[in-house]
Amino acid sequence: MIFLLYGCDFGKNKWRIDSLFVQKIEGSSKVIYNFSAWGGLDSNPHGFIILDSTETFKVEVKNILPIYQLSEIPNKMSIEGITHDCYGTCGEPYYKSSIIYKPMKIDVTNEKDINLTTRIYQYKGYSESSSSGRFQFDKFKETEDSLYFYNLNDIESMEEYHLDELKIKKGEIYLYLNKKNQIDKIIANTVELHPKTKSIVKISNFTLTPKYNLRNEDLSQRGIFREIKLTE
Incomplete structure:
Protein backbone atom coordinates (compact mmCIF):
# COMPACT_ATOMS: atom_id res chain seq x y z
CA MET A 1 0.00 0.00 0.00
CA ILE A 2 1.01 3.57 -0.65
CA PHE A 3 0.68 6.29 1.95
CA LEU A 4 0.48 9.97 1.02
CA LEU A 5 0.19 13.23 2.84
CA TYR A 6 -3.26 14.57 2.15
CA GLY A 7 -2.70 18.29 2.67
CA CYS A 8 -2.14 19.64 -0.84
CA ASP A 9 -1.69 23.32 -1.53
CA PHE A 10 -3.41 24.74 -4.58
CA GLY A 11 -2.77 28.47 -4.76
CA LYS A 12 -3.93 29.78 -1.41
CA ASN A 13 -6.17 26.79 -0.84
CA LYS A 14 -5.25 23.74 1.17
CA TRP A 15 -7.12 20.66 0.02
CA ARG A 16 -8.11 17.84 2.33
CA ILE A 17 -8.21 14.67 0.27
CA ASP A 18 -10.76 12.21 1.61
CA SER A 19 -10.40 9.48 -1.01
CA LEU A 20 -7.64 8.57 -3.45
CA PHE A 21 -7.31 5.59 -5.81
CA VAL A 22 -4.71 4.79 -8.46
CA GLN A 23 -4.58 2.54 -11.52
CA LYS A 24 -1.59 1.86 -13.75
CA ILE A 25 -2.19 2.75 -17.39
CA GLU A 26 -1.35 -0.33 -19.39
CA GLY A 27 1.79 -0.10 -21.54
CA SER A 28 2.71 3.28 -20.09
CA SER A 29 4.70 4.87 -17.28
CA LYS A 30 1.59 6.89 -16.44
CA VAL A 31 -1.12 6.27 -13.88
CA ILE A 32 -4.67 7.52 -13.54
CA TYR A 33 -5.99 8.71 -10.19
CA ASN A 34 -9.55 9.03 -8.96
CA PHE A 35 -9.88 11.39 -6.02
CA SER A 36 -12.22 13.49 -3.94
CA ALA A 37 -11.06 16.51 -1.94
CA TRP A 38 -12.46 19.40 0.08
CA GLY A 39 -11.27 22.97 0.41
CA GLY A 40 -12.37 26.47 1.31
CA LEU A 41 -15.99 27.53 0.82
CA ASP A 42 -17.00 23.85 0.80
CA SER A 43 -15.53 23.32 -2.66
CA ASN A 44 -15.30 19.63 -3.59
CA PRO A 45 -13.04 18.93 -6.58
CA HIS A 46 -13.16 15.29 -7.62
CA GLY A 47 -12.62 13.08 -10.63
CA PHE A 48 -9.76 11.65 -12.66
CA ILE A 49 -6.22 12.97 -13.13
CA ILE A 50 -3.39 11.49 -15.22
CA LEU A 51 0.19 11.73 -13.96
CA ASP A 52 3.50 10.03 -14.59
CA SER A 53 4.15 7.35 -12.00
CA THR A 54 7.21 9.28 -10.79
CA GLU A 55 5.15 12.38 -9.93
CA THR A 56 3.60 12.98 -6.54
CA PHE A 57 -0.16 13.38 -6.61
CA LYS A 58 -1.56 16.81 -5.83
CA VAL A 59 -4.91 18.42 -6.47
CA GLU A 60 -4.82 20.53 -9.60
CA VAL A 61 -8.34 21.37 -10.69
CA LYS A 62 -7.25 22.36 -14.20
CA ASN A 63 -5.98 18.80 -14.80
CA ILE A 64 -9.21 16.99 -13.89
CA LEU A 65 -10.42 15.00 -16.89
CA SER A 129 -30.10 3.56 -17.41
CA SER A 130 -28.52 3.44 -13.96
CA SER A 131 -28.91 0.69 -11.38
CA SER A 132 -27.11 -0.46 -8.24
CA GLY A 133 -26.78 -3.42 -5.91
CA ARG A 134 -24.92 -4.69 -2.85
CA PHE A 135 -23.80 -8.30 -2.69
CA GLN A 136 -21.63 -10.63 -0.68
CA PHE A 137 -19.77 -13.15 -2.82
CA ASP A 138 -18.25 -16.55 -2.19
CA LYS A 139 -15.53 -16.73 -4.88
CA PHE A 140 -14.36 -14.99 -8.03
CA LYS A 141 -12.47 -15.47 -11.28
CA GLU A 142 -10.49 -12.87 -13.20
CA THR A 143 -9.97 -12.70 -16.96
CA GLU A 144 -8.15 -10.08 -19.02
CA ASP A 145 -11.18 -7.79 -19.29
CA SER A 146 -13.66 -8.93 -16.63
CA LEU A 147 -14.25 -10.18 -13.11
CA TYR A 148 -16.72 -12.98 -12.43
CA PHE A 149 -18.27 -13.29 -8.97
CA TYR A 150 -20.04 -16.45 -7.83
CA ASN A 151 -22.65 -17.42 -5.24
CA LEU A 152 -23.76 -13.89 -4.43
CA ASN A 153 -26.27 -12.92 -1.76
CA ASP A 154 -28.08 -9.60 -1.94
CA ILE A 155 -27.57 -7.62 1.27
CA GLU A 156 -29.49 -4.46 0.38
CA SER A 157 -33.07 -5.19 -0.68
CA MET A 158 -35.93 -5.93 1.68
CA GLU A 159 -36.56 -9.10 -0.31
CA GLU A 160 -33.15 -10.72 -0.49
CA TYR A 161 -32.27 -12.66 -3.60
CA HIS A 162 -29.42 -14.81 -4.83
CA LEU A 163 -27.23 -14.69 -7.94
CA ASP A 164 -25.22 -17.66 -9.12
CA GLU A 165 -22.91 -15.44 -11.16
CA LEU A 166 -22.23 -11.76 -11.84
CA LYS A 167 -19.92 -10.57 -14.61
CA ILE A 168 -18.26 -7.16 -14.16
CA LYS A 169 -16.34 -5.41 -16.93
CA LYS A 170 -12.98 -4.09 -15.74
CA GLY A 171 -11.96 -0.46 -16.06
CA GLU A 172 -13.44 1.25 -13.05
CA ILE A 173 -13.16 -1.23 -10.22
CA TYR A 174 -12.07 0.06 -6.81
CA LEU A 175 -10.41 -2.08 -4.12
CA TYR A 176 -10.76 -0.95 -0.50
CA LEU A 177 -7.98 -2.40 1.64
CA ASN A 178 -7.63 -2.95 5.38
CA LYS A 179 -4.48 -2.72 7.49
CA LYS A 180 -3.60 -6.31 6.66
CA ASN A 181 -3.60 -5.50 2.94
CA GLN A 182 -6.76 -7.54 2.49
CA ILE A 183 -9.74 -6.45 0.45
CA ASP A 184 -12.63 -5.24 2.60
CA LYS A 185 -14.90 -4.40 -0.30
CA ILE A 186 -14.98 -3.80 -4.04
CA ILE A 187 -16.86 -0.98 -5.72
CA ALA A 188 -17.52 -1.66 -9.40
CA ASN A 189 -18.83 1.06 -11.73
CA THR A 190 -19.61 -0.27 -15.18
CA VAL A 191 -20.70 1.42 -18.39
CA GLU A 192 -22.17 -0.75 -21.13
CA LEU A 193 -22.50 0.95 -24.52
CA HIS A 194 -23.86 -0.41 -27.79
CA PRO A 195 -20.79 -1.51 -29.79
CA LYS A 196 -21.84 0.38 -32.94
CA THR A 197 -24.06 3.31 -31.93
CA LYS A 198 -22.43 3.89 -28.51
CA SER A 199 -25.92 4.39 -27.07
CA ILE A 200 -26.20 3.64 -23.36
CA VAL A 201 -27.29 0.07 -22.72
CA LYS A 202 -26.78 -0.03 -18.96
CA ILE A 203 -24.87 1.75 -16.22
CA SER A 204 -24.35 -0.17 -13.00
CA ASN A 205 -22.84 0.37 -9.58
CA PHE A 206 -22.13 -2.65 -7.41
CA THR A 207 -20.74 -2.95 -3.90
CA LEU A 208 -19.23 -6.40 -3.38
CA THR A 209 -17.85 -7.81 -0.15
CA PRO A 210 -16.00 -11.14 0.14
CA LYS A 211 -17.31 -13.82 2.51
CA TYR A 212 -13.74 -14.92 3.19
CA ASN A 213 -10.31 -13.30 3.29
CA LEU A 214 -9.26 -11.93 -0.09
CA ARG A 215 -5.73 -10.64 -0.55
CA ASN A 216 -4.81 -7.53 -2.49
CA GLU A 217 -2.39 -9.54 -4.64
CA ASP A 218 -5.14 -11.99 -5.63
CA LEU A 219 -6.23 -9.43 -8.25
CA SER A 220 -4.15 -8.00 -11.09
CA GLN A 221 -3.56 -4.32 -11.86
CA ARG A 222 -5.28 -4.28 -15.25
CA GLY A 223 -8.43 -2.15 -15.16
CA ILE A 224 -8.42 -1.96 -11.35
CA PHE A 225 -7.98 1.00 -8.98
CA ARG A 226 -6.35 0.45 -5.62
CA GLU A 227 -6.93 2.58 -2.56
CA ILE A 228 -4.10 4.78 -1.35
CA LYS A 229 -4.13 5.12 2.41
CA LEU A 230 -3.90 8.76 3.49
CA THR A 231 -2.08 10.07 6.56
CA GLU A 232 -1.77 13.58 7.93
Missing part, protein backbone atom coordinates in the same frame (compact mmCIF):
# COMPACT_ATOMS: atom_id res chain seq x y z
CA PRO A 66 -13.85 16.04 -18.27
CA ILE A 67 -15.41 12.63 -17.67
CA TYR A 68 -17.72 11.24 -15.02
CA GLN A 69 -17.01 7.54 -15.54
CA LEU A 70 -14.60 5.38 -17.51
CA SER A 71 -16.19 3.24 -20.21
CA GLU A 72 -13.11 1.16 -21.14
CA ILE A 73 -9.82 0.07 -19.57
CA PRO A 74 -7.29 2.92 -19.99
CA ASN A 75 -4.23 2.19 -22.13
CA LYS A 76 -1.22 4.12 -23.42
CA MET A 77 -3.03 5.12 -26.62
CA SER A 78 -6.51 6.05 -25.46
CA ILE A 79 -8.90 6.58 -22.60
CA GLU A 80 -12.67 6.51 -23.12
CA GLY A 81 -15.17 7.98 -20.69
CA ILE A 82 -18.65 9.39 -20.39
CA THR A 83 -20.35 12.32 -18.74
CA HIS A 84 -23.80 13.89 -18.90
CA ASP A 85 -25.42 17.29 -19.31
CA CYS A 86 -28.96 18.57 -18.94
CA TYR A 87 -30.06 18.87 -22.57
CA GLY A 88 -33.41 20.09 -21.24
CA THR A 89 -33.89 17.31 -18.68
CA CYS A 90 -32.76 18.90 -15.41
CA GLY A 91 -35.31 19.95 -12.83
CA GLU A 92 -39.03 19.93 -13.64
CA PRO A 93 -38.59 19.26 -17.41
CA TYR A 94 -37.10 15.85 -16.51
CA TYR A 95 -40.53 14.20 -16.23
CA LYS A 96 -41.89 15.72 -19.44
CA SER A 97 -38.92 15.12 -21.69
CA SER A 98 -38.19 12.18 -23.97
CA ILE A 99 -35.31 9.84 -23.14
CA ILE A 100 -32.29 9.87 -25.44
CA TYR A 101 -29.70 7.15 -24.99
CA LYS A 102 -27.32 7.98 -27.82
CA PRO A 103 -24.41 10.39 -27.20
CA MET A 104 -25.38 14.03 -27.69
CA LYS A 105 -21.80 15.10 -28.30
CA ILE A 106 -18.36 13.50 -28.62
CA ASP A 107 -15.16 15.35 -27.72
CA VAL A 108 -11.65 14.08 -28.46
CA THR A 109 -8.77 15.74 -26.64
CA ASN A 110 -5.16 14.93 -25.82
CA GLU A 111 -4.29 14.44 -22.17
CA LYS A 112 -0.64 13.76 -21.29
CA ASP A 113 -0.08 12.37 -24.82
CA ILE A 114 -3.07 10.02 -24.51
CA ASN A 115 -6.18 10.50 -26.65
CA LEU A 116 -9.25 11.03 -24.47
CA THR A 117 -12.67 10.36 -25.99
CA THR A 118 -15.49 11.93 -23.95
CA ARG A 119 -19.06 10.97 -24.84
CA ILE A 120 -21.65 13.34 -23.42
CA TYR A 121 -25.15 11.98 -22.80
CA GLN A 122 -28.52 13.48 -21.96
CA TYR A 123 -28.98 13.47 -18.19
CA LYS A 124 -32.31 11.62 -18.33
CA GLY A 125 -30.91 8.97 -20.64
CA TYR A 126 -28.02 8.45 -18.24
CA SER A 127 -30.20 8.47 -15.13
CA GLU A 128 -32.82 6.05 -16.47
